[in-house]
Amino acid sequence: MPPEGLSMRFVREMLRLHHAARLSQRQIARALPLSQGVVSKYLAAARDQGIAWPLAPDLDDAALQSRLFPAPLIVPPSRFVEPDWGTVHTELPGKGMTLQLLWEEYRDGQTGRTYSYSQFCARYRDFRGRLKRSLRQIHVAGEKCFTDYAGPTVPIVDLRTGEVRSAQVFVAVLGASNYTYAEATWTQGLPDWTGSHARMFSFFEGSTQIIVADNLKSAVTKACRYEPVLNRTAEDFARHYATVIIPARPLKPRDKARIEGAVLIAERWILARLRKHTFFSLAELNTTIQDLIRDLNGRPFKKLPGSRREAFLRLDRPMLTPLPPVPYEYAIWKQARVHIDSHVEVERHYYSVPHALVGERVEARITATTIEICHRNVRVASHIRSPRRGAHTTVPEHLPKAHRKHLEWSPKRLLAWGASIGPATRTVVDWQLTHKPHPEQGYRACLGLLNLARRYGPARLEAGCLHAVRLGSLTRATVLSILSHGLDSRPLPPETPSDTTTESPAHENVRGPDYYH
Structure with missing residues (x-):
């Protein structure tokens, strides 16, 4: 069975990232709040069940789960008891401690099958080789872009009030070519954050497989070194551009060394040049920033041939994912x-x-x-x-269906129905619509007259309504009483003054049929 509490939304995203974005299991685990073991388990289950991407339109969450796990998965136990390598690594530097002694303690303290001394040493070397180390990152063309905000802000003066407001500077850089983008926004909030990333992809003329973003509170619900959680809007944005957002680990500048350098260059190349300028609108500031960014990307490298622009056209641009037909709409x-x-x-x-x-x-x-x-x-x-x-x-x-039929009866249709039965019925219907304290009461009373027509027939309903008009009491209750006691077959009572007109008396509390429109 799948892990308890895991939404099928994550499974769908996992399949998309694996098949469409072609990310590794480790990258998918970092992009989603899942362990690498869970990612491996689900991808293996999908492969075994022949589930491909894109998923069939009629494959809802329940069907997907039943196909992935038709029967409980049984994981066979390991043949050997695994040592606690963390404890082994911690105790080994102790005075007089050797791997031979640690192996003997491990062997004597277990009841199951244990590794031989040679296997114990080999597996410990593997564990030690996986410990933390510094590694120069190799950036694959079109794979990653790095984004962050510069520390300094730019003041903008309101011409009308003289008020000074600070603008944030968004910076992005492609991993392989160092091609750089920058723009100014009023805030670092989620609407500006998604808007900046959408304009960034338009500038790059394509999207990367991965966005390595800083742990911005507006986009990251839970900042975690191993399982960061994005909010739904950020996930929606990533899905729209067929990419994945992997927040940089907190307090780990090596995860975003490329953007740290780009921000530093932006501060020196852009912000330092703008320190003596006065801007009066955000558009004016962005026009100036775009001119400086164009110069920066066209500037030759000091130690390498070409420029950022040339490297972008040669490396990143051919490998970018095509943009969707319409830009992302903030949601x-x-x-x-x-x-x-x-x-x-x-x-x-x-x-x-x-x-x-x-x-x-x-x-x-x-x-x-x-x-x-x-x-x-x-x-x-x-x-x-x-x-x-x-x-x-x-x-x-x-x-x-019953509710739809109820809504189909408008005041105009009710009046037409009353007229089809007879003039007296129409008069009674009109009275219900104009004399009840609340429109809903008149509407329900008219539906009650419909029920009387089905029960007693149109002819008797018209006769009953005619008696009610002659009596000067046009309520549904009066019509029902006349029909239930068979009074509609008796001679009509004498005419009353109210029979001389079908018009309602003028009064501020009396509504006409137009009130119901």
């Missing part, structure tokens, strides 16, 4: 539960979802223009975003 995610009326609340407005999901937890993807509702990573509804608080946006197909 935030919110969890919600489907109410009993088949709607979910998003920012005080109610949007419909299929009624089969009543009571289920869903995720709402909120952009500037749309609201998308997803259930188990499948989009189940999409609506135009509405600013009206307390109102409802409803797709009739989302509701049960």
Whole structure:
């Protein structure tokens, strides 16, 4: 069975990164909050079950899980008892301590099969060889870009008020060619962060397999050396550009040595040159930054032939992933539960979802223009975003059949139905729509008249309504009483003054049919 609590969303992302992005298991484990063992287990299960990428459209989370793990996986126990190599490595430097003595203690303290002395020594050497060391990073073309923000900010003066506001400087660099991008934004918040990365990819004319980003709070929910967790918006952005975001480990500058150097160069090449300039808008500042970046990328290397621009065209540019047809649209995610009326609340407005999901937890993807509702990573509804608080946006197909029929009856249709029965029935329907204290009460009363037509027939309903009009009591209760006691077959009562007109008396509390539109 899969590890408890692991969402199929991570499994789908794992398969995408392995097949589409072609990342190694170690890189996938760093990109997702999973151990490398779990990644290996799931990829092996997918391979054994013949699950390829992209997944079939009808393969939902439940079907994917059942295909991955049709039966409990049994991991055979190791043939040998593994020593605690950390303890061995810690005790070995002790005075008089030898590997021979540590092996004898290991052998005597175990009841299962133990390694021979030669195997014990060989496996310890392997363990020691995997310990921390410094290694010069080899950057593969098109694989990684590194991003961060410069420490210094740039002041911008508001011409109208004279207020000075500081702009942040975003810096990015490609691993293989050192091709550099920079721009200014007002904040380091998530909207500006995603916008800067989208414009960065447009500048590069393609996306890299991996983004090595600093542990920015707006994008990283949980900063961890081994299992950093990204928020849903950052994951959504990475999926849109077919990339993966791997935050640099906290307090590990070697993870982002390339961007540390790029930020230093940006501070010296760009910010130092701007220190005596006064800017009055963010656009003006970015225009100047782009001119300086163009000069920086065209500047010849000191120790290598060519420039950043030439190296980019030769190395990184051919290996970048093509950009999607449209840039990423910033979105935030919110969890919600489907109410009993088949709607979910998003920012005080109610949007419909299929009624089969009543009571289920869903995720709402909120952009500037749309609201998308997803259930188990499948989009189940999409609506135009509405600013009206307390109102409802409803797709009739989302509701049960009985509810849809209920909504089909508009005031205009009710009046037309009453007229088809007869003039007296139309008069009674009109009275319900204009004299009830609340529109919903009049609407329900008219639906009650529909029920009477089915029970007693149109002819008797028209006769009953005619008696009610003559009596001057046009309520549904009066019509029901006349029909249930058979009074509709008796002679009509004398006319009352209220029969002379079908128009409602003028009064501020009386609404016309237009109120229901």
